[in-house]
Amino acid sequence: MSFFDRKKKDNDYSNDYAGDYQNESSNQPQMNFDYNNQGQDPNQQQPQQPQMDQQQDPYNNQQNFQQMMDQQYQDFNNSQDQGQGPLQSNTQELNGNYYEEQPVPEAEDTQDWKYTEDNLQNTLAQSENLKSQLRHELLADRGYCNHVLRSVGSDQTEVRDNAAERITKINALLRKWFDTDEMANEIYLDPNRNYFIFSDQLDANPENDVSKMWQQLTGTLADHNLMANAISVAYDDQVNQTWMNYQNAGWVDPNSYLLNMYNDLQGRSMNMAATPAEIPFEESYRIQHVSDKTDKILDSDDNLVMEVSRTANQQLQVIRHYSNGKLLSRDIFDGNGVISATQFYDHHDPNKVVRENFYRQDGTLVLIKSYTNDDPYIQLFTQGNVLISTFDTDEDLIVWWLKNQALRQMNATIFVSIDSVYYKKLLSLRDSGFEVIPVIMTQGQNAKVITDLLSGKDKVTAVFAGSDKVNSYLNKNSKIKMDISTLTDVETPVYKQ
Numbered sequence: 001m002s003f004f005d006r007k008k009k010d011n012d013y014s015n016d017y018a019g020d021y022q023n024e025s026s027n028q029p030q031m032n033f034d035y036n037n038q039g040q041d042p043n044q045q046q047p048q049q050p051q052m053d054q055q056q057d058p059y060n061n062q063q064n065f066q067q068m069m070d071q072q073y074q075d076f077n078n079s080q081d082q083g084q085g086p087l088q089s090n091t092q093e094l095n096g097n098y099y100e101e102q103p104v105p106e107a108e109d110t111q112d113w114k115y116t117e118d119n120l121q122n123t124l125a126q127s128e129n130l131k132s133q134l135r136h137e138l139l140a141d142r143g144y145c146n147h148v149l150r151s152v153g154s155d156q157t158e159v160r161d162n163a164a165e166r167i168t169k170i171n172a173l174l175r176k177w178f179d180t181d182e183m184a185n186e187i188y189l190d191p192n193r194n195y196f197i198f199s200d201q202l203d204a205n206p207e208n209d210v211s212k213m214w215q216q217l218t219g220t221l222a223d224h225n226l227m228a229n230a231i232s233v234a235y236d237d238q239v240n241q242t243w244m245n246y247q248n249a250g251w252v253d254p255n256s257y258l259l260n261m262y263n264d265l266q267g268r269s270m271n272m273a274a275t276p277a278e279i280p281f282e283e284s285y286r287i288q289h290v291s292d293k294t295d296k297i298l299d300s301d302d303n304l305v306m307e308v309s310r311t312a313n314q315q316l317q318v319i320r321h322y323s324n325g326k327l328l329s330r331d332i333f334d335g336n337g338v339i340s341a342t343q344f345y346d347h348h349d350p351n352k353v354v355r356e357n358f359y360r361q362d363g364t365l366v367l368i369k370s371y372t373n374d375d376p377y378i379q380l381f382t383q384g385n386v387l388i389s390t391f392d393t394d395e396d397l398i399v400w401w402l403k404n405q406a407l408r409q410m411n412a413t414i415f416v417s418i419d420s421v422y423y424k425k426l427l428s429l430r431d432s433g434f435e436v437i438p439v440i441m442t443q444g445q446n447a448k449v450i451t452d453l454l455s456g457k458d459k460v461t462a463v464f465a466g467s468d469k470v471n472s473y474l475n476k477n478s479k480i481k482m483d484i485s486t487l488t489d490v491e492t493p494v495y496k497q
Contacts, residue, residue, distance in 0.1 A: 131177060131178075134173075134177060135174075135177070135178060135183075138170050138173055138174055139174075139183060139185045139186070140185070140186075140188070141166065141170055142166075142167055142170045142171075142185050143185035143186055143187065143188040143483050144188045145163040145164075145166050145167045145170070146163075146167070146185065146188070146461045146462060146483050147187075147188040147190060147435065147462075147483075148160070148163040149163050149164070149461060150430060150435045150436070150437075150461055150462060151193075151411070151413070151430075151433060151434065151435040152433060153430075153431055153432055153433045154430075154431045155431075156433075182481075184475055184481075184482065184483065184484045185483040185484075186483065186485050187437065187462050187464065187483045187484075187485040188483070189221070189224045189226060190411075190413075191224070191225070191226060192411065193411045193412065193413050193435070194229070194407075194410055194411060194412045194413070195221060195226060195227070195228040195229070195412070195413050195415070196228060196229050196230065196231045196259070196407075196412060196413070196414050196415070197214065197217055197228050197229070197230050197231070197252075197414075197415050198230075198231045198232075198233075198414050198415065198416040198417075198420065198422075198426065199230060199231065199232045199233075199417075199420075200232070200233060200234055200420055200421060200422060201232060201233075201234035201236065202230070202232045202234075202236065202239050202242045202243060202246070202258070202260075203242075204238070204242045204245070209441050209442065209466075210417075211249075211251055212441070212466070212490070213417065213439060213441055213466065213487075214246065214251040214252055215250070215251050215490040216466065216487035216488055216489065216490050217415055217439070217464070217487060218251065218252055218253055218490075219487070219488040219490045220464075220485075220487050220488040222253070222488075223488055227253045227255065227256055228252075228253070228256060228415065229256045229257050229258070229259065230243070230246075230252065230256065230257075230258045230259065231258075231259045231260075231261075231402075231406070231414070232258065232259075232260045232261070233260070233261040233262075233394075233398050233401075233422070234262075235262045235341065235358075236260070236262070237332065237333075237334050237335060237340060238335070239258070239260050239263065240258070240260075240263070240335065241335070243258040259406050261397075261398065261401050261406070262358065264401070264405065264406060265358070265360075265366050265367060265380075265401070265405075266340065266358060266359065266360050266361060266366055267360045267361045267362070267366075268334065268361060276315075276316065276336065276337030276338060277316060277331075277333060277337060277338060277339045279297075279306070279308060279316070279319065280306075281297070282299075284299055284300040285297050285298065285299060285300075285305060286298050293309055293310050293311070293312070294307065294308070294309050294310075295307070295308045296308075303322075303324075303325070304322045304325065305321070305322060306319055306320065306321055306322065307319070307320040307322070315333075315335075315337050316333045316337050317332075317333055318330060318331065318332055318333070319331040319333075326345075326347060326350060327345050327350045328344070328345060329342055329343060329344045329345065330342065330343045330345075336361075338361055338363075339359055339363070340358065340359060341356055341357060341358045341359065342356070342357045342359075343355075343356050344356070344357075352371075353371060354370070354371050354372055355368065355369065355370050355371065355372070355375075356368070356369040360383065362383070364381075364383050364384075364385065365381055365385060366380070366381055366383075367379070367380055367381070368381075376390040376391075376392075377390075377391060377392055377393065378390060378391040378392075378394075378396075378397050380397070393425075394422075395422055395425035396425075398422060398425070398426075399425060399426070399428060399429060402414075402429060402434070403429065403432050403434075407434065411433070412434050412435070413434070413435040413436075413437060414426065414429065414434060414435065414436050414437070415437050415438075415439050415464065416436060416437075416438055416439065417438070417439050417441070417445075418438045418439065418440050418445050418446050418449055418450060418453070419445055419446050423438060423449065424449070424458070427458055427459075427460070435462075437462045437463065437464060438453065438460060438463055438464070439463075439464045439466070439487075440463060440464070440465055440466060440470055440474070441466035441467075441470070442466060442470065443469070443470055443473050454474065454477050454478045454479060454480075455479050455480075456479055456480035460482065461480075461481070461482050461483060462482060462483040462484075462485075463482055463483075463484050463485075464484075464485055464486075464487050465484060465485070465486045465487065466486075466487055467486065467487075467489070468486050470486075471484055471485075471486045
């Protein structure tokens with residue numbers, strides 16, 4: 001029973017019992033007056049009634065009257081609790097006037113809190129969605145700014161400063177709304193860039209981690225509707241066949257292509273017409289067959305002059321030149337049977353190469369690599385045999401080739417394994433507007449280099465991890481802020497043969 005219902009009952013029962021009291025008093029023999037004057041003419045003068053002493057009349061005693069009312073009210077409640085129905089009065093009821101409880105109408109706005117609560121829940125849900133969207137957009141923008149810093153040259157000061165300023169503002173907003181800015185961004189993959197997977201040498205039979213890296217990088221880019229081509233920098237006459245095997249195995253996109261530094265410098269990528277080489281032969285020479293793939297050529301005194309090796313289809317592969325029984329040089333021929341390189345050996349040590357000459361498809365000299373202290377290590381020539389430049393290391397030649405020839409005037413991103421011997425040198429390409437992103441497949445790879453990366457020494461701001469475990473390791477141990485993405489896990493080849 002509500003407070004308002006209880007008050008109403010108090011008033012109703014007080015009125016009813018007051019009426020009963022009046023009726024009883026009218027039946028007393030010493031009293032012949034009616035408190036309500038029921039049935040009397042209001043204009044008729046009432047006879048004067050004898051006055052009773054208030055001390056002798058308990059009904060005129062206000063305290064006794066109130067005690068009687070309280071007792072009857074208590075008796076009524078007790079009877080209701082015991083299921084006895086309404087309390088019956090010992091007095092005669094007048095005019096059939098029974099008490100009936102009337103329902104209290106509810107206020108029209110008592111259920112308004114339901115609508116208010118629903119509105120609050122909707123507002124909170126909308127707030128969470130907006131915060132989630134804001135977090136995604138802030139991290140995406142910060143990832144893009146980091147991408148700009150990785151790919152813009154150091155001389156573009158204004159662009160780099162603007163990107164750094166945006167990152168500072170984004171970090172402040174992350175701290176404001178999420179109490180921290182320690183959140184790793186996903187690596188931003190720009191559809192307007194060209195992507196390349198760098199390899200020192202394209203192994204014909206790579207280890208599992210290597211082949212899986214190719215598959216995972218290919219799959220990750222495919223998820224973004226992108227494709228990665230490949231770069232290799234080792235001299236390899238069989239590299240084109242190896243690349244076809246990679247495509248057939250499903251490790252790379254079948255529409256991707258390979259850039260090999262020596263193929264490019266020597267003009268093989270131009271598919272120009274080439275004339276197969278011929279074996280130098282004099283009338284006094286004679287041929288001695290050693291096997292189906294090997295012949296020896298002797299002079300008139302039976303001294304060894306050359307040893308010729310061929311492929312299974314009898315195509316010229318290697319010619320070794322001898323003098324006085326010592327190896328002088330070795331000619332190497334490409335898949336078209338055209339001379340590709342010549343190696344010269346130390347007269348005192350037949351196992352030591354002192355110089356290598358590399359030729360274009362038209363036979364002109366393109367590159368000399370010298371392994372003595374007398375000559376520059378690498379000399380690069382034009383097609384007209386004019387010296388272009390000299391280099392002290394292979395790394396310097398590779399960087400020159402990528403910047404000035406292979407990727408010239410190209411917005412390129414290069415993925416390189418942390419194990420590559422050229423990894424550190426390739427980072428210098430960032431100063432020329434190229435983006436370099438290392439790939440770490442396992443935590444045990446090249447610990448020294450990974451330590452430099454995590455400490456910030458190499459200023460690397462983006463890394464691809466081969467697994468979530470490696471991702472967690474990098475996040476936990478990194479001393480700098482980096483964009484870290486996990487490569488798509490590929491158990492089976494992305495493209496089946």
